[in-house]
Amino acid sequence: MRIRFRFSKQGRIRFTSQRDVARMWERALRRADLPMAYTEGFNPRPQLSFGLALPTGAESLAEYVDVALDPERATDQGIDPATLPDLLDGLLPDGLHVEEAVPVERSKDSLQQMVTSCSWTMRIAGVDRDGLAAMVSALLAADTVPITRERKGREELDDLRPSVLALAVAEAGPDGVADPSGRTVGLVAELSTRPRGVRPVELLRGLIAVSGGSADRPMDGPAASGRPGSIPVIDRACRTEQWIERDGLRQEPLLGRVVPAGADRASHALERAS
């Protein structure tokens, strides 16, 4: 038996890593006394499988975890998935909020393998709205967007362009409200996970590169913002959806809600956040 949870990660807890979140889930599930299935061997671990790793510092409205339960004990205990979100919400740290839980079939592909793209909204500092709009147009018009990425300790040159499925300047930032200081500009994007996932900071690096900026190492933070001549930086980034695309249709991984590929889901995501 396997249960898939959808949860959000918002606020200060965004500074924890994917690995930290996995450990928070393990502890919460043990406190909930759920009959988890464990791996074999000298070092048995609970069988948890997360979706695409979220970069440290990013928020998310669309995180998933599959939890394998021991079928015998789960049946004995009569687990009702509908009760689990409330139960686990009380046991997870502030900032992690469980939204839904449903039983799923055991599949040979992990969540991580199935997810094909992610939607993001961001607040970008250090650039005005027109400036960012020009960068977005330049990126969308480009045939290739070469960026260097670090992989296993080595620098590699990658083309970012095929991974950018959608990109637009937006009114709102990740938490659904315009930045009151007016210091930042909203950006929404849908980024493919194939062949490799794209992190928000890598998208920004591509945006700077296509507009002629030097962007070997744009900072993943707002330190440079507001200064004249500063480079754009990410103030906040939030993953709003993870998608599984099949036959031209995008499915949300938990309930299989279907949305035609290309439809803008940002407004839905922002409603969820409020």
Added chain:
Amino acid sequence: MESLWPQIEPLLAQVTKPARYIGGELGAQQAQHGPDVVSWLLVYPDTYEVGLPNQGLQILYEILNERPDAAAERSYAPWVDMEASMRAAGVPLFSVEGHHPASGFDVIAFNLSAELVYTNVLNLIDLAGVPVHAADRTDDHPVVMAGGHCAFNPEPLADFVDCFVLGDGEEVVGEVNEVLAAFRRSPAPASGGRAGLLTALSQVPGVYVPSCYDVSYDAEGRLAGVTPRHPDTPERVEKRTITDLGAWPYPRQQLVPLIEVVHDRLNVELFRGCTRGCRFCQAGMITRPVRERPADQVRTMVSAGLQRTGYDEVALTSLSSADYSGIEDTVTGIIDDPSCSGQVSVSLPSLRVDAFTVGTAAQIQRVRRTGLTFAPEGGTWRMRQVINKLIREEDLYAAVDAAFSQGWKRVKLYFLIGLPTETDEDTLGIVALAKQCVAIGKRYHGSVTVTASVGGFVPKVQTPFQWFGQNTIEELTRKVHLLRDAARPVRGLTIRWHDPKATAAEGIVSRGDRRTGAVIEQVWRNGGTFQEWSEHFDLDLWTDALAAQGMTLEDTVYRHRGETEVLPWDHVSAGLHRDFLWQDWRDALAEHGLPDCRWTPCYDCGACTGYGVEHVVASAVPPAGGSQGTGQDLSTGGQVPVRFLSTAPGGAAPATVPGGSAVALATEGRN
């Protein structure tokens, strides 16, 4: 107090491990500040990951927050990248709960678990925006306090710390809070201001206020004495000792951090104190006598703690956990507890060197079996008699045999080099022992790993070895090379060693006097923070600072102290009579071991008689395999797997030990 979070948040996107600075742990307390409430910032002067698990700090945190007249928050040393960002942005040291500025607290209290963190202490006081020198502080500044094992030689930090608290903190922290609360209530002129407050604190038993004492030196520049300035101030400050650990079932709400930390598990303290009498071990000397926690309380703390935290591992901590009365029943009870569903592992961080203990370990580590660690400390029987770690070779071999035969493939052995009277034969005995352990392993497995981890010995205050002149860097390096060369041909044996330069720097501070403060200050001013971390340690900073003060390694570190010499820590006491320590030092040189006084008659070290306390142990019989040179018949000690105990009894406490006492608490050995 205002929250600095809006200023801190923008810094976090640029630093490593930003979650070190966000708080949010399970068990974090909502401190209620108010006009009649004394506010404490409890600081561990190393990284969050190292400091968070510290049980002493967590115990005081809870005890203070349970008081209506106290509120405590925590802070840790920001890593160098975060410190640079904070200084650039003008953000001072802050608490992780409310992100309140450190200078807004009434007290900034440091846990001192190791000497090389002292430069971090100065750095954190400075980062708090508080004058580094105690003499420069005014009525508006917080009181800077310190406690922990290193407080038993307070002099090197005496210029920077307003008051030290010695021994178990559970009771005295409340008494100190009452003095501070009274000071808060009365107008400054009436209370005598800061000087009046410090004088009042100096009269609390267990509290040492350096500014209430004069230091004098003789014509040759040697320390002549540290004497009180006021008639009400004690000539000698005695440590505090709680008599009943069962009355203090803390931490009740152990902190569960959001990020991974060292010793990331539930910790339950089995007993405090150790009377094994290992002569190099400061923790064992300064935490006497033995006070066991009642077994039913241990069980309750374990089961409630696991349920509350969701941890799947519990460590039963103490200085020698296998010596706890009824350790087997305790361990079995945890493993068989149905609420643990067979997925909880139990660890005994201080394994005794005998086969019996391995049997227990095999049972409790059935869930996760990685490696086993033993601490014979000395390479030959002669050496182990000198240090009073009375393990025979047969004990070690039986233990290792038991480990390999029961499935372990990795064994780690802890040793010290640079011990008193050590010869090259003793040093090379380390390789001989380890080599034999590899041979035993090969009987069971095709490939085994034995790691001999070798530390350089630093004499510690309030121990029989406090008079011993530490080995030079050159001598320790020569011994390391001896070991390395001898071990090279042995397949399956790895030698690891601690940097002899760091050992020397630790020696500067370990037995320093008040003049050492200037050395620490210069090292800090020249950028020497995080000296516990090999990537930041720099011996040149220390030797340059020594030279600038006209001091030398020869005199401060390598010199033997004389019987009548005034020692810089003579005016603080862990209860041990100086003549007892001197006699034990002579016994060491005579290679004469001393049995554990839990199970043999008292030899009046002073720790019990001086304070009117005594051992609290549930069993007057030594545990199986643990007679450690008492000559007692092992068969009286309970169930013994005789097969593994062919010859002599053995066992002792390791050199480096997991945390036990409250204020007096070592971090669980990052050694």
